[in-house]
Amino acid sequence: MSKKALYLIGIVVTIILGTFLYLKFCCNCCMKTPTPDTSKVPTVATENIGLQPFILDGPGINYQTNDNFKFLKNSAALIKPVSDSLLIGIEKLKSLLIANPRQKITITGYSTSDESNSTTFENLGLARANDIKNYFISNGLSASQFDTKGEIIDQWKMNADTLIGPLEYRFPALDTTAVANNEWSELKEKINADPLTLHFSTNKSSDNLNSVEKQKVTDIVKYLQNVKDAAVLITGHSDNVGNRDANIALAQKRAEFSKNYLVKKGIEATRITTDSKGPDEPVGENTTAEGKAKNRRTVITIK
Structure with a gap:
């Protein structure tokens, strides 16, 4: 076989081999991946809107x-x-x-x-x-x-x-107004439910208050400072020893003494009313010394 024939055969073999290798390894690279049809994908509904935390x-x-x-x-x-x-x-x-x-x-x-x-x-x-x-x-x-x-x-x-x-x-x-009004209403109820009671020795008076009594005075002053139309009532009492009229007068003096004490604590005298019950409203037995001591008193409340 001549050299020219061998040369031509080599060219043909090279073309065939190249075509085979191209189709096997490279053709797939040129193929386009089909785009999915999203119009057929079902839509997932969003969960209901609301408070989760x-x-x-x-x-x-x-x-x-x-x-x-x-x-x-x-x-x-x-x-x-x-x-x-x-x-x-x-x-x-x-x-x-x-x-x-x-x-x-x-x-x-x-x-x-x-x-x-x-x-x-x-x-x-x-x-x-x-x-x-x-x-x-x-x-x-x-x-x-x-x-x-x-x-x-x-x-x-x-x-x-x-x-x-x-x-x-x-x-x-x-409602701050309602809260304030309620606060003073509660304070008035507290004052009158357990009123400040000052006791006296026979026909003598004393302003030596204990800590509980001093706190009650503080509450009264506070209430009057914040409730402008409020007033204080001081009622004097006595035991039944002696003449009733004299005891009425003595109980009134005790009420006036208590009034002067409150005035010193900053309460206007015009906002304090005094009264006397004398021996008529005892809280203790007048047959005992202890009972008589309980009856010699003034009771201070909010009107």
Whole structure:
């Protein structure tokens, strides 16, 4: 065979081998990966919007945890036990309410429109709010500091058939005027329930008060300073030894002595009224020395 024929055969073999290798190893690199048709992929619905964290945010408290109370769908019963992080929040709330007995909290419970209500409450949300209130009470919180409401909404955060924290806690602002009025009303009740009583030896008087009596004077002064239309009534009393008219006059002197004492403590004389009952309203037996000593007194109250 001639050299020319061998050369041509070599070229043909090279072309065939090159074509084979190209098709085997390189052609797949040039093929385009088909783009998926996303229009046929089902859309996953977003979970219901609602409060998932447990949040207590009010005057004197700011507590939050990612855990929360849970309820089965169509049920008003809290799923128990609850987590430690919720119990910590409840203890913080308890401390706040003990320190602020006039603070109120409104618990709003939620239910969804597709839930059925088998409770005696107006709606399932209100039933859930009351169940949480009762749970708080069982942990030592005061029932009088909670109000409850219930609302029905379209959707809420869920995990399968469990609603996550369908509750909200609001801390209404205190009515400072009402709080102040209530404070002075309570102080007046305290003063009159256990009034300042000054005792006297026979026809003598003394302004040597003990610590309890001094505190009662302080309370009276404080009340009159803050309740401008208030006045003090001082009633004098005596035992039954001697003439009644003389005892009436003696009891009046004791009332005037007590009045002068209060004036020295900063109470205007025009806001103090005196009266005398003499021996007519004894608190002790006039047949004993001890009983007579109890009857020689003045009683100071708020009118």
